[in-house]
Ligand code: SAH
Ligand code: DHB
């Protein structure tokens with residue numbers, strides 16, 4: 001069993017149910033398994049989305065008809081592979097990664113999965129590489145340093161069109177998100193991010209709590225209604 005990010009007495013059951021559905025609905029092929037193995041061999045942290053979450057991201061690409069996807073936070077490219085595979089011919093995913101070693105591992109994994117022609121990793125702090133990107137993106141997945149989520153939201157809006165879907169990972173953090181007095185910079189960044197979405201008339205959003213092999217966490221999904 002993967003070590004959950006947030007401990008719980010139910011962790012083992014949550015992981016079992018995740019595996020049951022993943023086996024039935026989101027089986028990993030050789031390339032996805034190899035990516036996780038290569039990540040581990042290269043010492044990357046185990047912060048990839050789960051297989052079921054990867055499949056959900058892929059389905060989001062499919063059902064939004066996205067042709068251009070932006071990901072902030074690549075790690076080893078596991079989520080990138082899931083989304084890249086759901087793109088149409090001529091589709092493109094650009095993924096932003098601060099850590100050069102993570103980016104190198106990701107490029108290797110993307111090549112193994114044969115999506116290197118549609119998946120590009122840009123190395124650098126996202127706040128330095130975001131200004132280099134051309135709008136619009138159809139789907140934007142925010143999954144990097146949570147402290148910068150407020151800035152990533154502003155960039156996502158700059159790089160959006162009407163109808164763009166914005167998804168952010170890890171917005172529950174074992175329930176920590178409700179602590180208004182938290183000293184955790186990630187939680188503070190997340191709460192500011194949530195407040196910004198709440199206050200922004202251009203966005204329509206919801207949050208989903210999730211349990212599974214990563215423990216108790218969740219995601220926010222927003223759609224851009226106007227610019
Ligand atoms: N989306 C990946 C997991 C990303 S983990 C998956 O599900 O497979 C978060 C990643 O964000 C890490 O690799 C980390 O190095 C990267 N990161 C952290 N701060 C960043 C920043 N300022 N700019 C870009 N990437 C950053
Ligand atoms: C962390 C980051 C993630 O993107 C994730 O899905 C889980 C944990 C982290 O930095 O702890």
Ligand code: MG
Nearest residue numbers: 047143169170
């Ligand atoms: Mg994440």
